[in-house]
Amino acid sequence: MTDFLDALVLLTNFVLVPGLAYGAQLALGALGVTLIYGILRFANFAHGDLMAFGTMVVILFTWWFQSMGVSIAPLPVALLALPIGIVAAIAMSLGTDRLVYRFYRRRKAPSVIYILTSIGVMFVMNGIVRFIIGPNDQRFTDGARFIIKAGEFKKATGLHEGLAIKLTQGVTVLVTLIVVVALFRFLHKSRTGKAMRAYSDNEDLALLSGVSPERVVFFAWVIAAALAAIAGTLYGLDKSFKPYTYFALLLPLFAAASVGGIGHPLGAVVGGFVIAFSEVTVTYAYKKFLRYLLPDSWAPDSLVQFLSTDYKFAISFIILVVVLLVRPTGIFRGNS
Amino acid sequence: MSFLIGENMTGGYGAADILHSCTIAVDLGEIVVIVGPNGAGKSTAMKALFGMLDLREGSVCLNGDDITRLSPQERVRRGMGFVPQTSNIFTSMTVRENLEMGAYLRDDDYSTTMEQIFELFPILKEKSRQIAGELSGGQRQQVAVARALMMQPRVLMLDEPTAGVSPIVMDELFDRIIEIRNSGIAVLMVEQNAAQALAIADRGYVLVTGENRFTDSGEALLEDPEVRRSFLGG
Numbered sequence: 284m285t286d287f288l289d290a291l292v293l294l295t296n297f298v299l300v301p302g303l304a305y306g307a308q309l310a311l312g313a314l315g316v317t318l319i320y321g322i323l324r325f326a327n328f329a330h331g332d333l334m335a336f337g338t339m340v341v342i343l344f345t346w347w348f349q350s351m352g353v354s355i356a357p358l359p360v361a362l363l364a365l366p367i368g369i370v371a372a373i374a375m376s377l378g379t380d381r382l383v384y385r386f387y388r389r390r391k392a393p394s395v396i397y398i399l400t401s402i403g404v405m406f407v408m409n410g411i412v413r414f415i416i417g418p419n420d421q422r423f424t425d426g427a428r429f430i431i432k433a434g435e436f437k438k439a440t441g442l443h444e445g446l447a448i449k450l451t452q453g454v455t456v457l458v459t460l461i462v463v464v465a466l467f468r469f470l471h472k473s474r475t476g477k478a479m480r481a482y483s484d485n486e487d488l489a490l491l492s493g494v495s496p497e498r499v500v501f502f503a504w505v506i507a508a509a510l511a512a513i514a515g516t517l518y519g520l521d522k523s524f525k526p527y528t529y530f531a532l533l534l535p536l537f538a539a540a541s542v543g544g545i546g547h548p549l550g551a552v553v554g555g556f557v558i559a560f561s562e563v564t565v566t567y568a569y570k571k572f573l574r575y576l577l578p579d580s581w582a583p584d585s586l587v588q589f590l591s592t593d594y595k596f597a598i599s600f601i602i603l604v605v606v607l608l609v610r611p612t613g614i615f616r617g618n619s
Numbered sequence: 620m621s622f623l624i625g626e627n628m629t630g631g632y633g634a635a636d637i638l639h640s641c642t643i644a645v646d647l648g649e650i651v652v653i654v655g656p657n658g659a660g661k662s663t664a665m666k667a668l669f670g671m672l673d674l675r676e677g678s679v680c681l682n683g684d685d686i687t688r689l690s691p692q693e694r695v696r697r698g699m700g701f702v703p704q705t706s707n708i709f710t711s712m713t714v715r716e717n718l719e720m721g722a723y724l725r726d727d728d729y730s731t732t733m734e735q736i737f738e739l740f741p742i743l744k745e746k747s748r749q750i751a752g753e754l755s756g757g758q759r760q761q762v763a764v765a766r767a768l769m770m771q772p773r774v775l776m777l778d779e780p781t782a783g784v785s786p787i788v789m790d791e792l793f794d795r796i797i798e799i800r801n802s803g804i805a806v807l808m809v810e811q812n813a814a815q816a817l818a819i820a821d822r823g824y825v826l827v828t829g830e831n832r833f834t835d836s837g838e839a840l841l842e843d844p845e846v847r848r849s850f851l852g853g
Contacts, residue, residue, distance in 0.1 A: 480711065480716075484709045488720075488766075489709075489720070490692065491691060491695065491701060492695075
């Protein structure tokens, strides 16, 4: 019996908890991608770097706060700096919209032009971030490390396996829950939110109903940028901040948005968790887990790992390709 | 002078004109139907009235005001409602949300209007929380018409409202349209089901290659042997 419980705890510790936190971060990022797709109708390649930009601002202010001795322990100071990062990301995305995308919107450019443009914007943001904070790993977490420590868990339960939940994981899931609930309330209850959904659903009819496209686009950028800054900061707190990692997040983000059905907000949330759990379950080594469950003579010698963690991006890539081939509209029948 | 009148409208989407000096007029409390063979410019004529294409010549007047240069959105504000032939509802939103979007430009309390519309289309009240995209073809058309009515338009323009619905549903839709007319609204329809549409029409226009060919009361057009032979199939 304890073997079975140990196996469960092991899986919770190394698959469920990290998967939930990573899934929440992906969900927030994918929501931004899907919102921009729904309203502006292009896949925004600059979204990963927008996340990096927002996070960078949060880090700089976190350092400043820390140098002044500000502390909100046990919570990380970065949460205090987060609103500033959100404002900076919003300013950045509204600025690029004004300088770049609006020009193409007035020309009614086809969406491939937008995609290429967003790749250009991506390089610029990428450059700005590396120029200001450098290409290296940055850590900015402070406050308490754990909600539940492995050692204490073992002592309390008498099991061989410990369960550790990092504070940043708890914060990630909680913040994501609040943000997602608030966003869905906004989209379904408010006049502007309904106008955004209507515009995404049927642009011509929305225009006919008197929805102002510039207003809808404005709100789409504001929300997507806020989500990007939040997602980026949570990811950075949980793991670490490195500009390249954020650029590379683009693939799982796009995969998450597509799995759920691009343009469909609920789909982005579900897609985020689907991608996260696919990555974590496929790259986890099940050797110890199986040892607990199987008789000794059956115990595997190998790691029982389907794919090395080095190849985790292959999973997003495969999922993305399979979705596009088999069900381009995604789980929730978004736009193809 | 009629409440809404497009006079000598000439124009098209590109270089070639589709409409050639075409005139369409509709008055409050009457149903006017535009019929004609495929490619006659029926829908184009309606879109021209609504400002969805640029006219090279001619003018559109609403209640005596020249609105030729106004955008479609501006015409909605002035009391014109338009139901497109396709993609005329928000498929991912509920029936009630579709109606709310119809009233998007209204700042006043529109709950009475919504009640009136639910009286006109009782099925929509029943299905008000359902996603509009999941409704049947006839019900979707009702949502589309109801959405346009939320602005309390003086003129309602319908582009083939009965396209793709069964004859029974068509009769029901026409009954509703008669009720809308009786409430004092000017109704202008483009119809493929010409005979049935002319039967409920106060007046009809037969367009051929973007020109007015016949204009008369619905009844007279139905009885005109030439109209019957050419456009109504005998």
